[in-house]
Amino acid sequence: MVSGSSAAPLRVLLANRSRLDREGLAALIRQTDPTISVVSMETAQHAFDALATKRVADALLITVTPCSNEDLGRIGDWLKLKPAVPVVLVMTSVAPATAASLTGLGIKGIVLSSASAEVLVAAIRMAAGGDTYLPPELLHGRSHAETGAHALDSLTPREVQIMALLGEGLSNKEIARRLDAKEATVKVQIHRLMRKLGVANRTQAAVLASRHDLVQAQTLTGRS
16 A cells, blocks of 8 residues: 555546446555545546546546547547646557557556556556556566566566665665665666666556565565
8 A cells, every 4th residue: 555644645537437347446546545536437528528627637547448449539639638637548458559559649557457556556646747657568568477577587686675665665865775775876776677677767667566566575574
């Protein structure tokens, strides 16, 4: 769960045709990060209409299963208005070409429905902060298992420690203090592990840490 003391409050507008899915996803987001408030609507069009009059949310989350050409067109038309609210899509699957089209339209995040709640929250926060989230396996054309196993095997024990601390949301300065190291050294090590992982930024590294339970594993190791 994200700590409420370190995370800024966010307002998320959630669009999903299924009432059960809407309520379940909203509850999951709130449980994972209590600082996020979620307002649910039945369709993306209802959400677009609400956002057209005033900024009622910091991010728009739309579940699209699957993503049809009609969906792409509707989303594209709305994005042409250059809304200030970033859009994140939840999809069961997405081809690289489709992902490229979506990001080209201005989509700020694509989350696979198989992802954890922590990954979803991280993607929402990335989008709200102006970054773009894409699944690591999509970025590199590899499967979920291949991405995690191969990348983690290439890390040194210290890099695994740093990755776990990134997963806790710590800054370079906080990581350096935790490891009794120089901040400049930590910065270099983070850059190196990001290159090994093939991720674009520290948030994606943190997402991988959460996905592979590195935070919990390092906590247990530290207690032993």
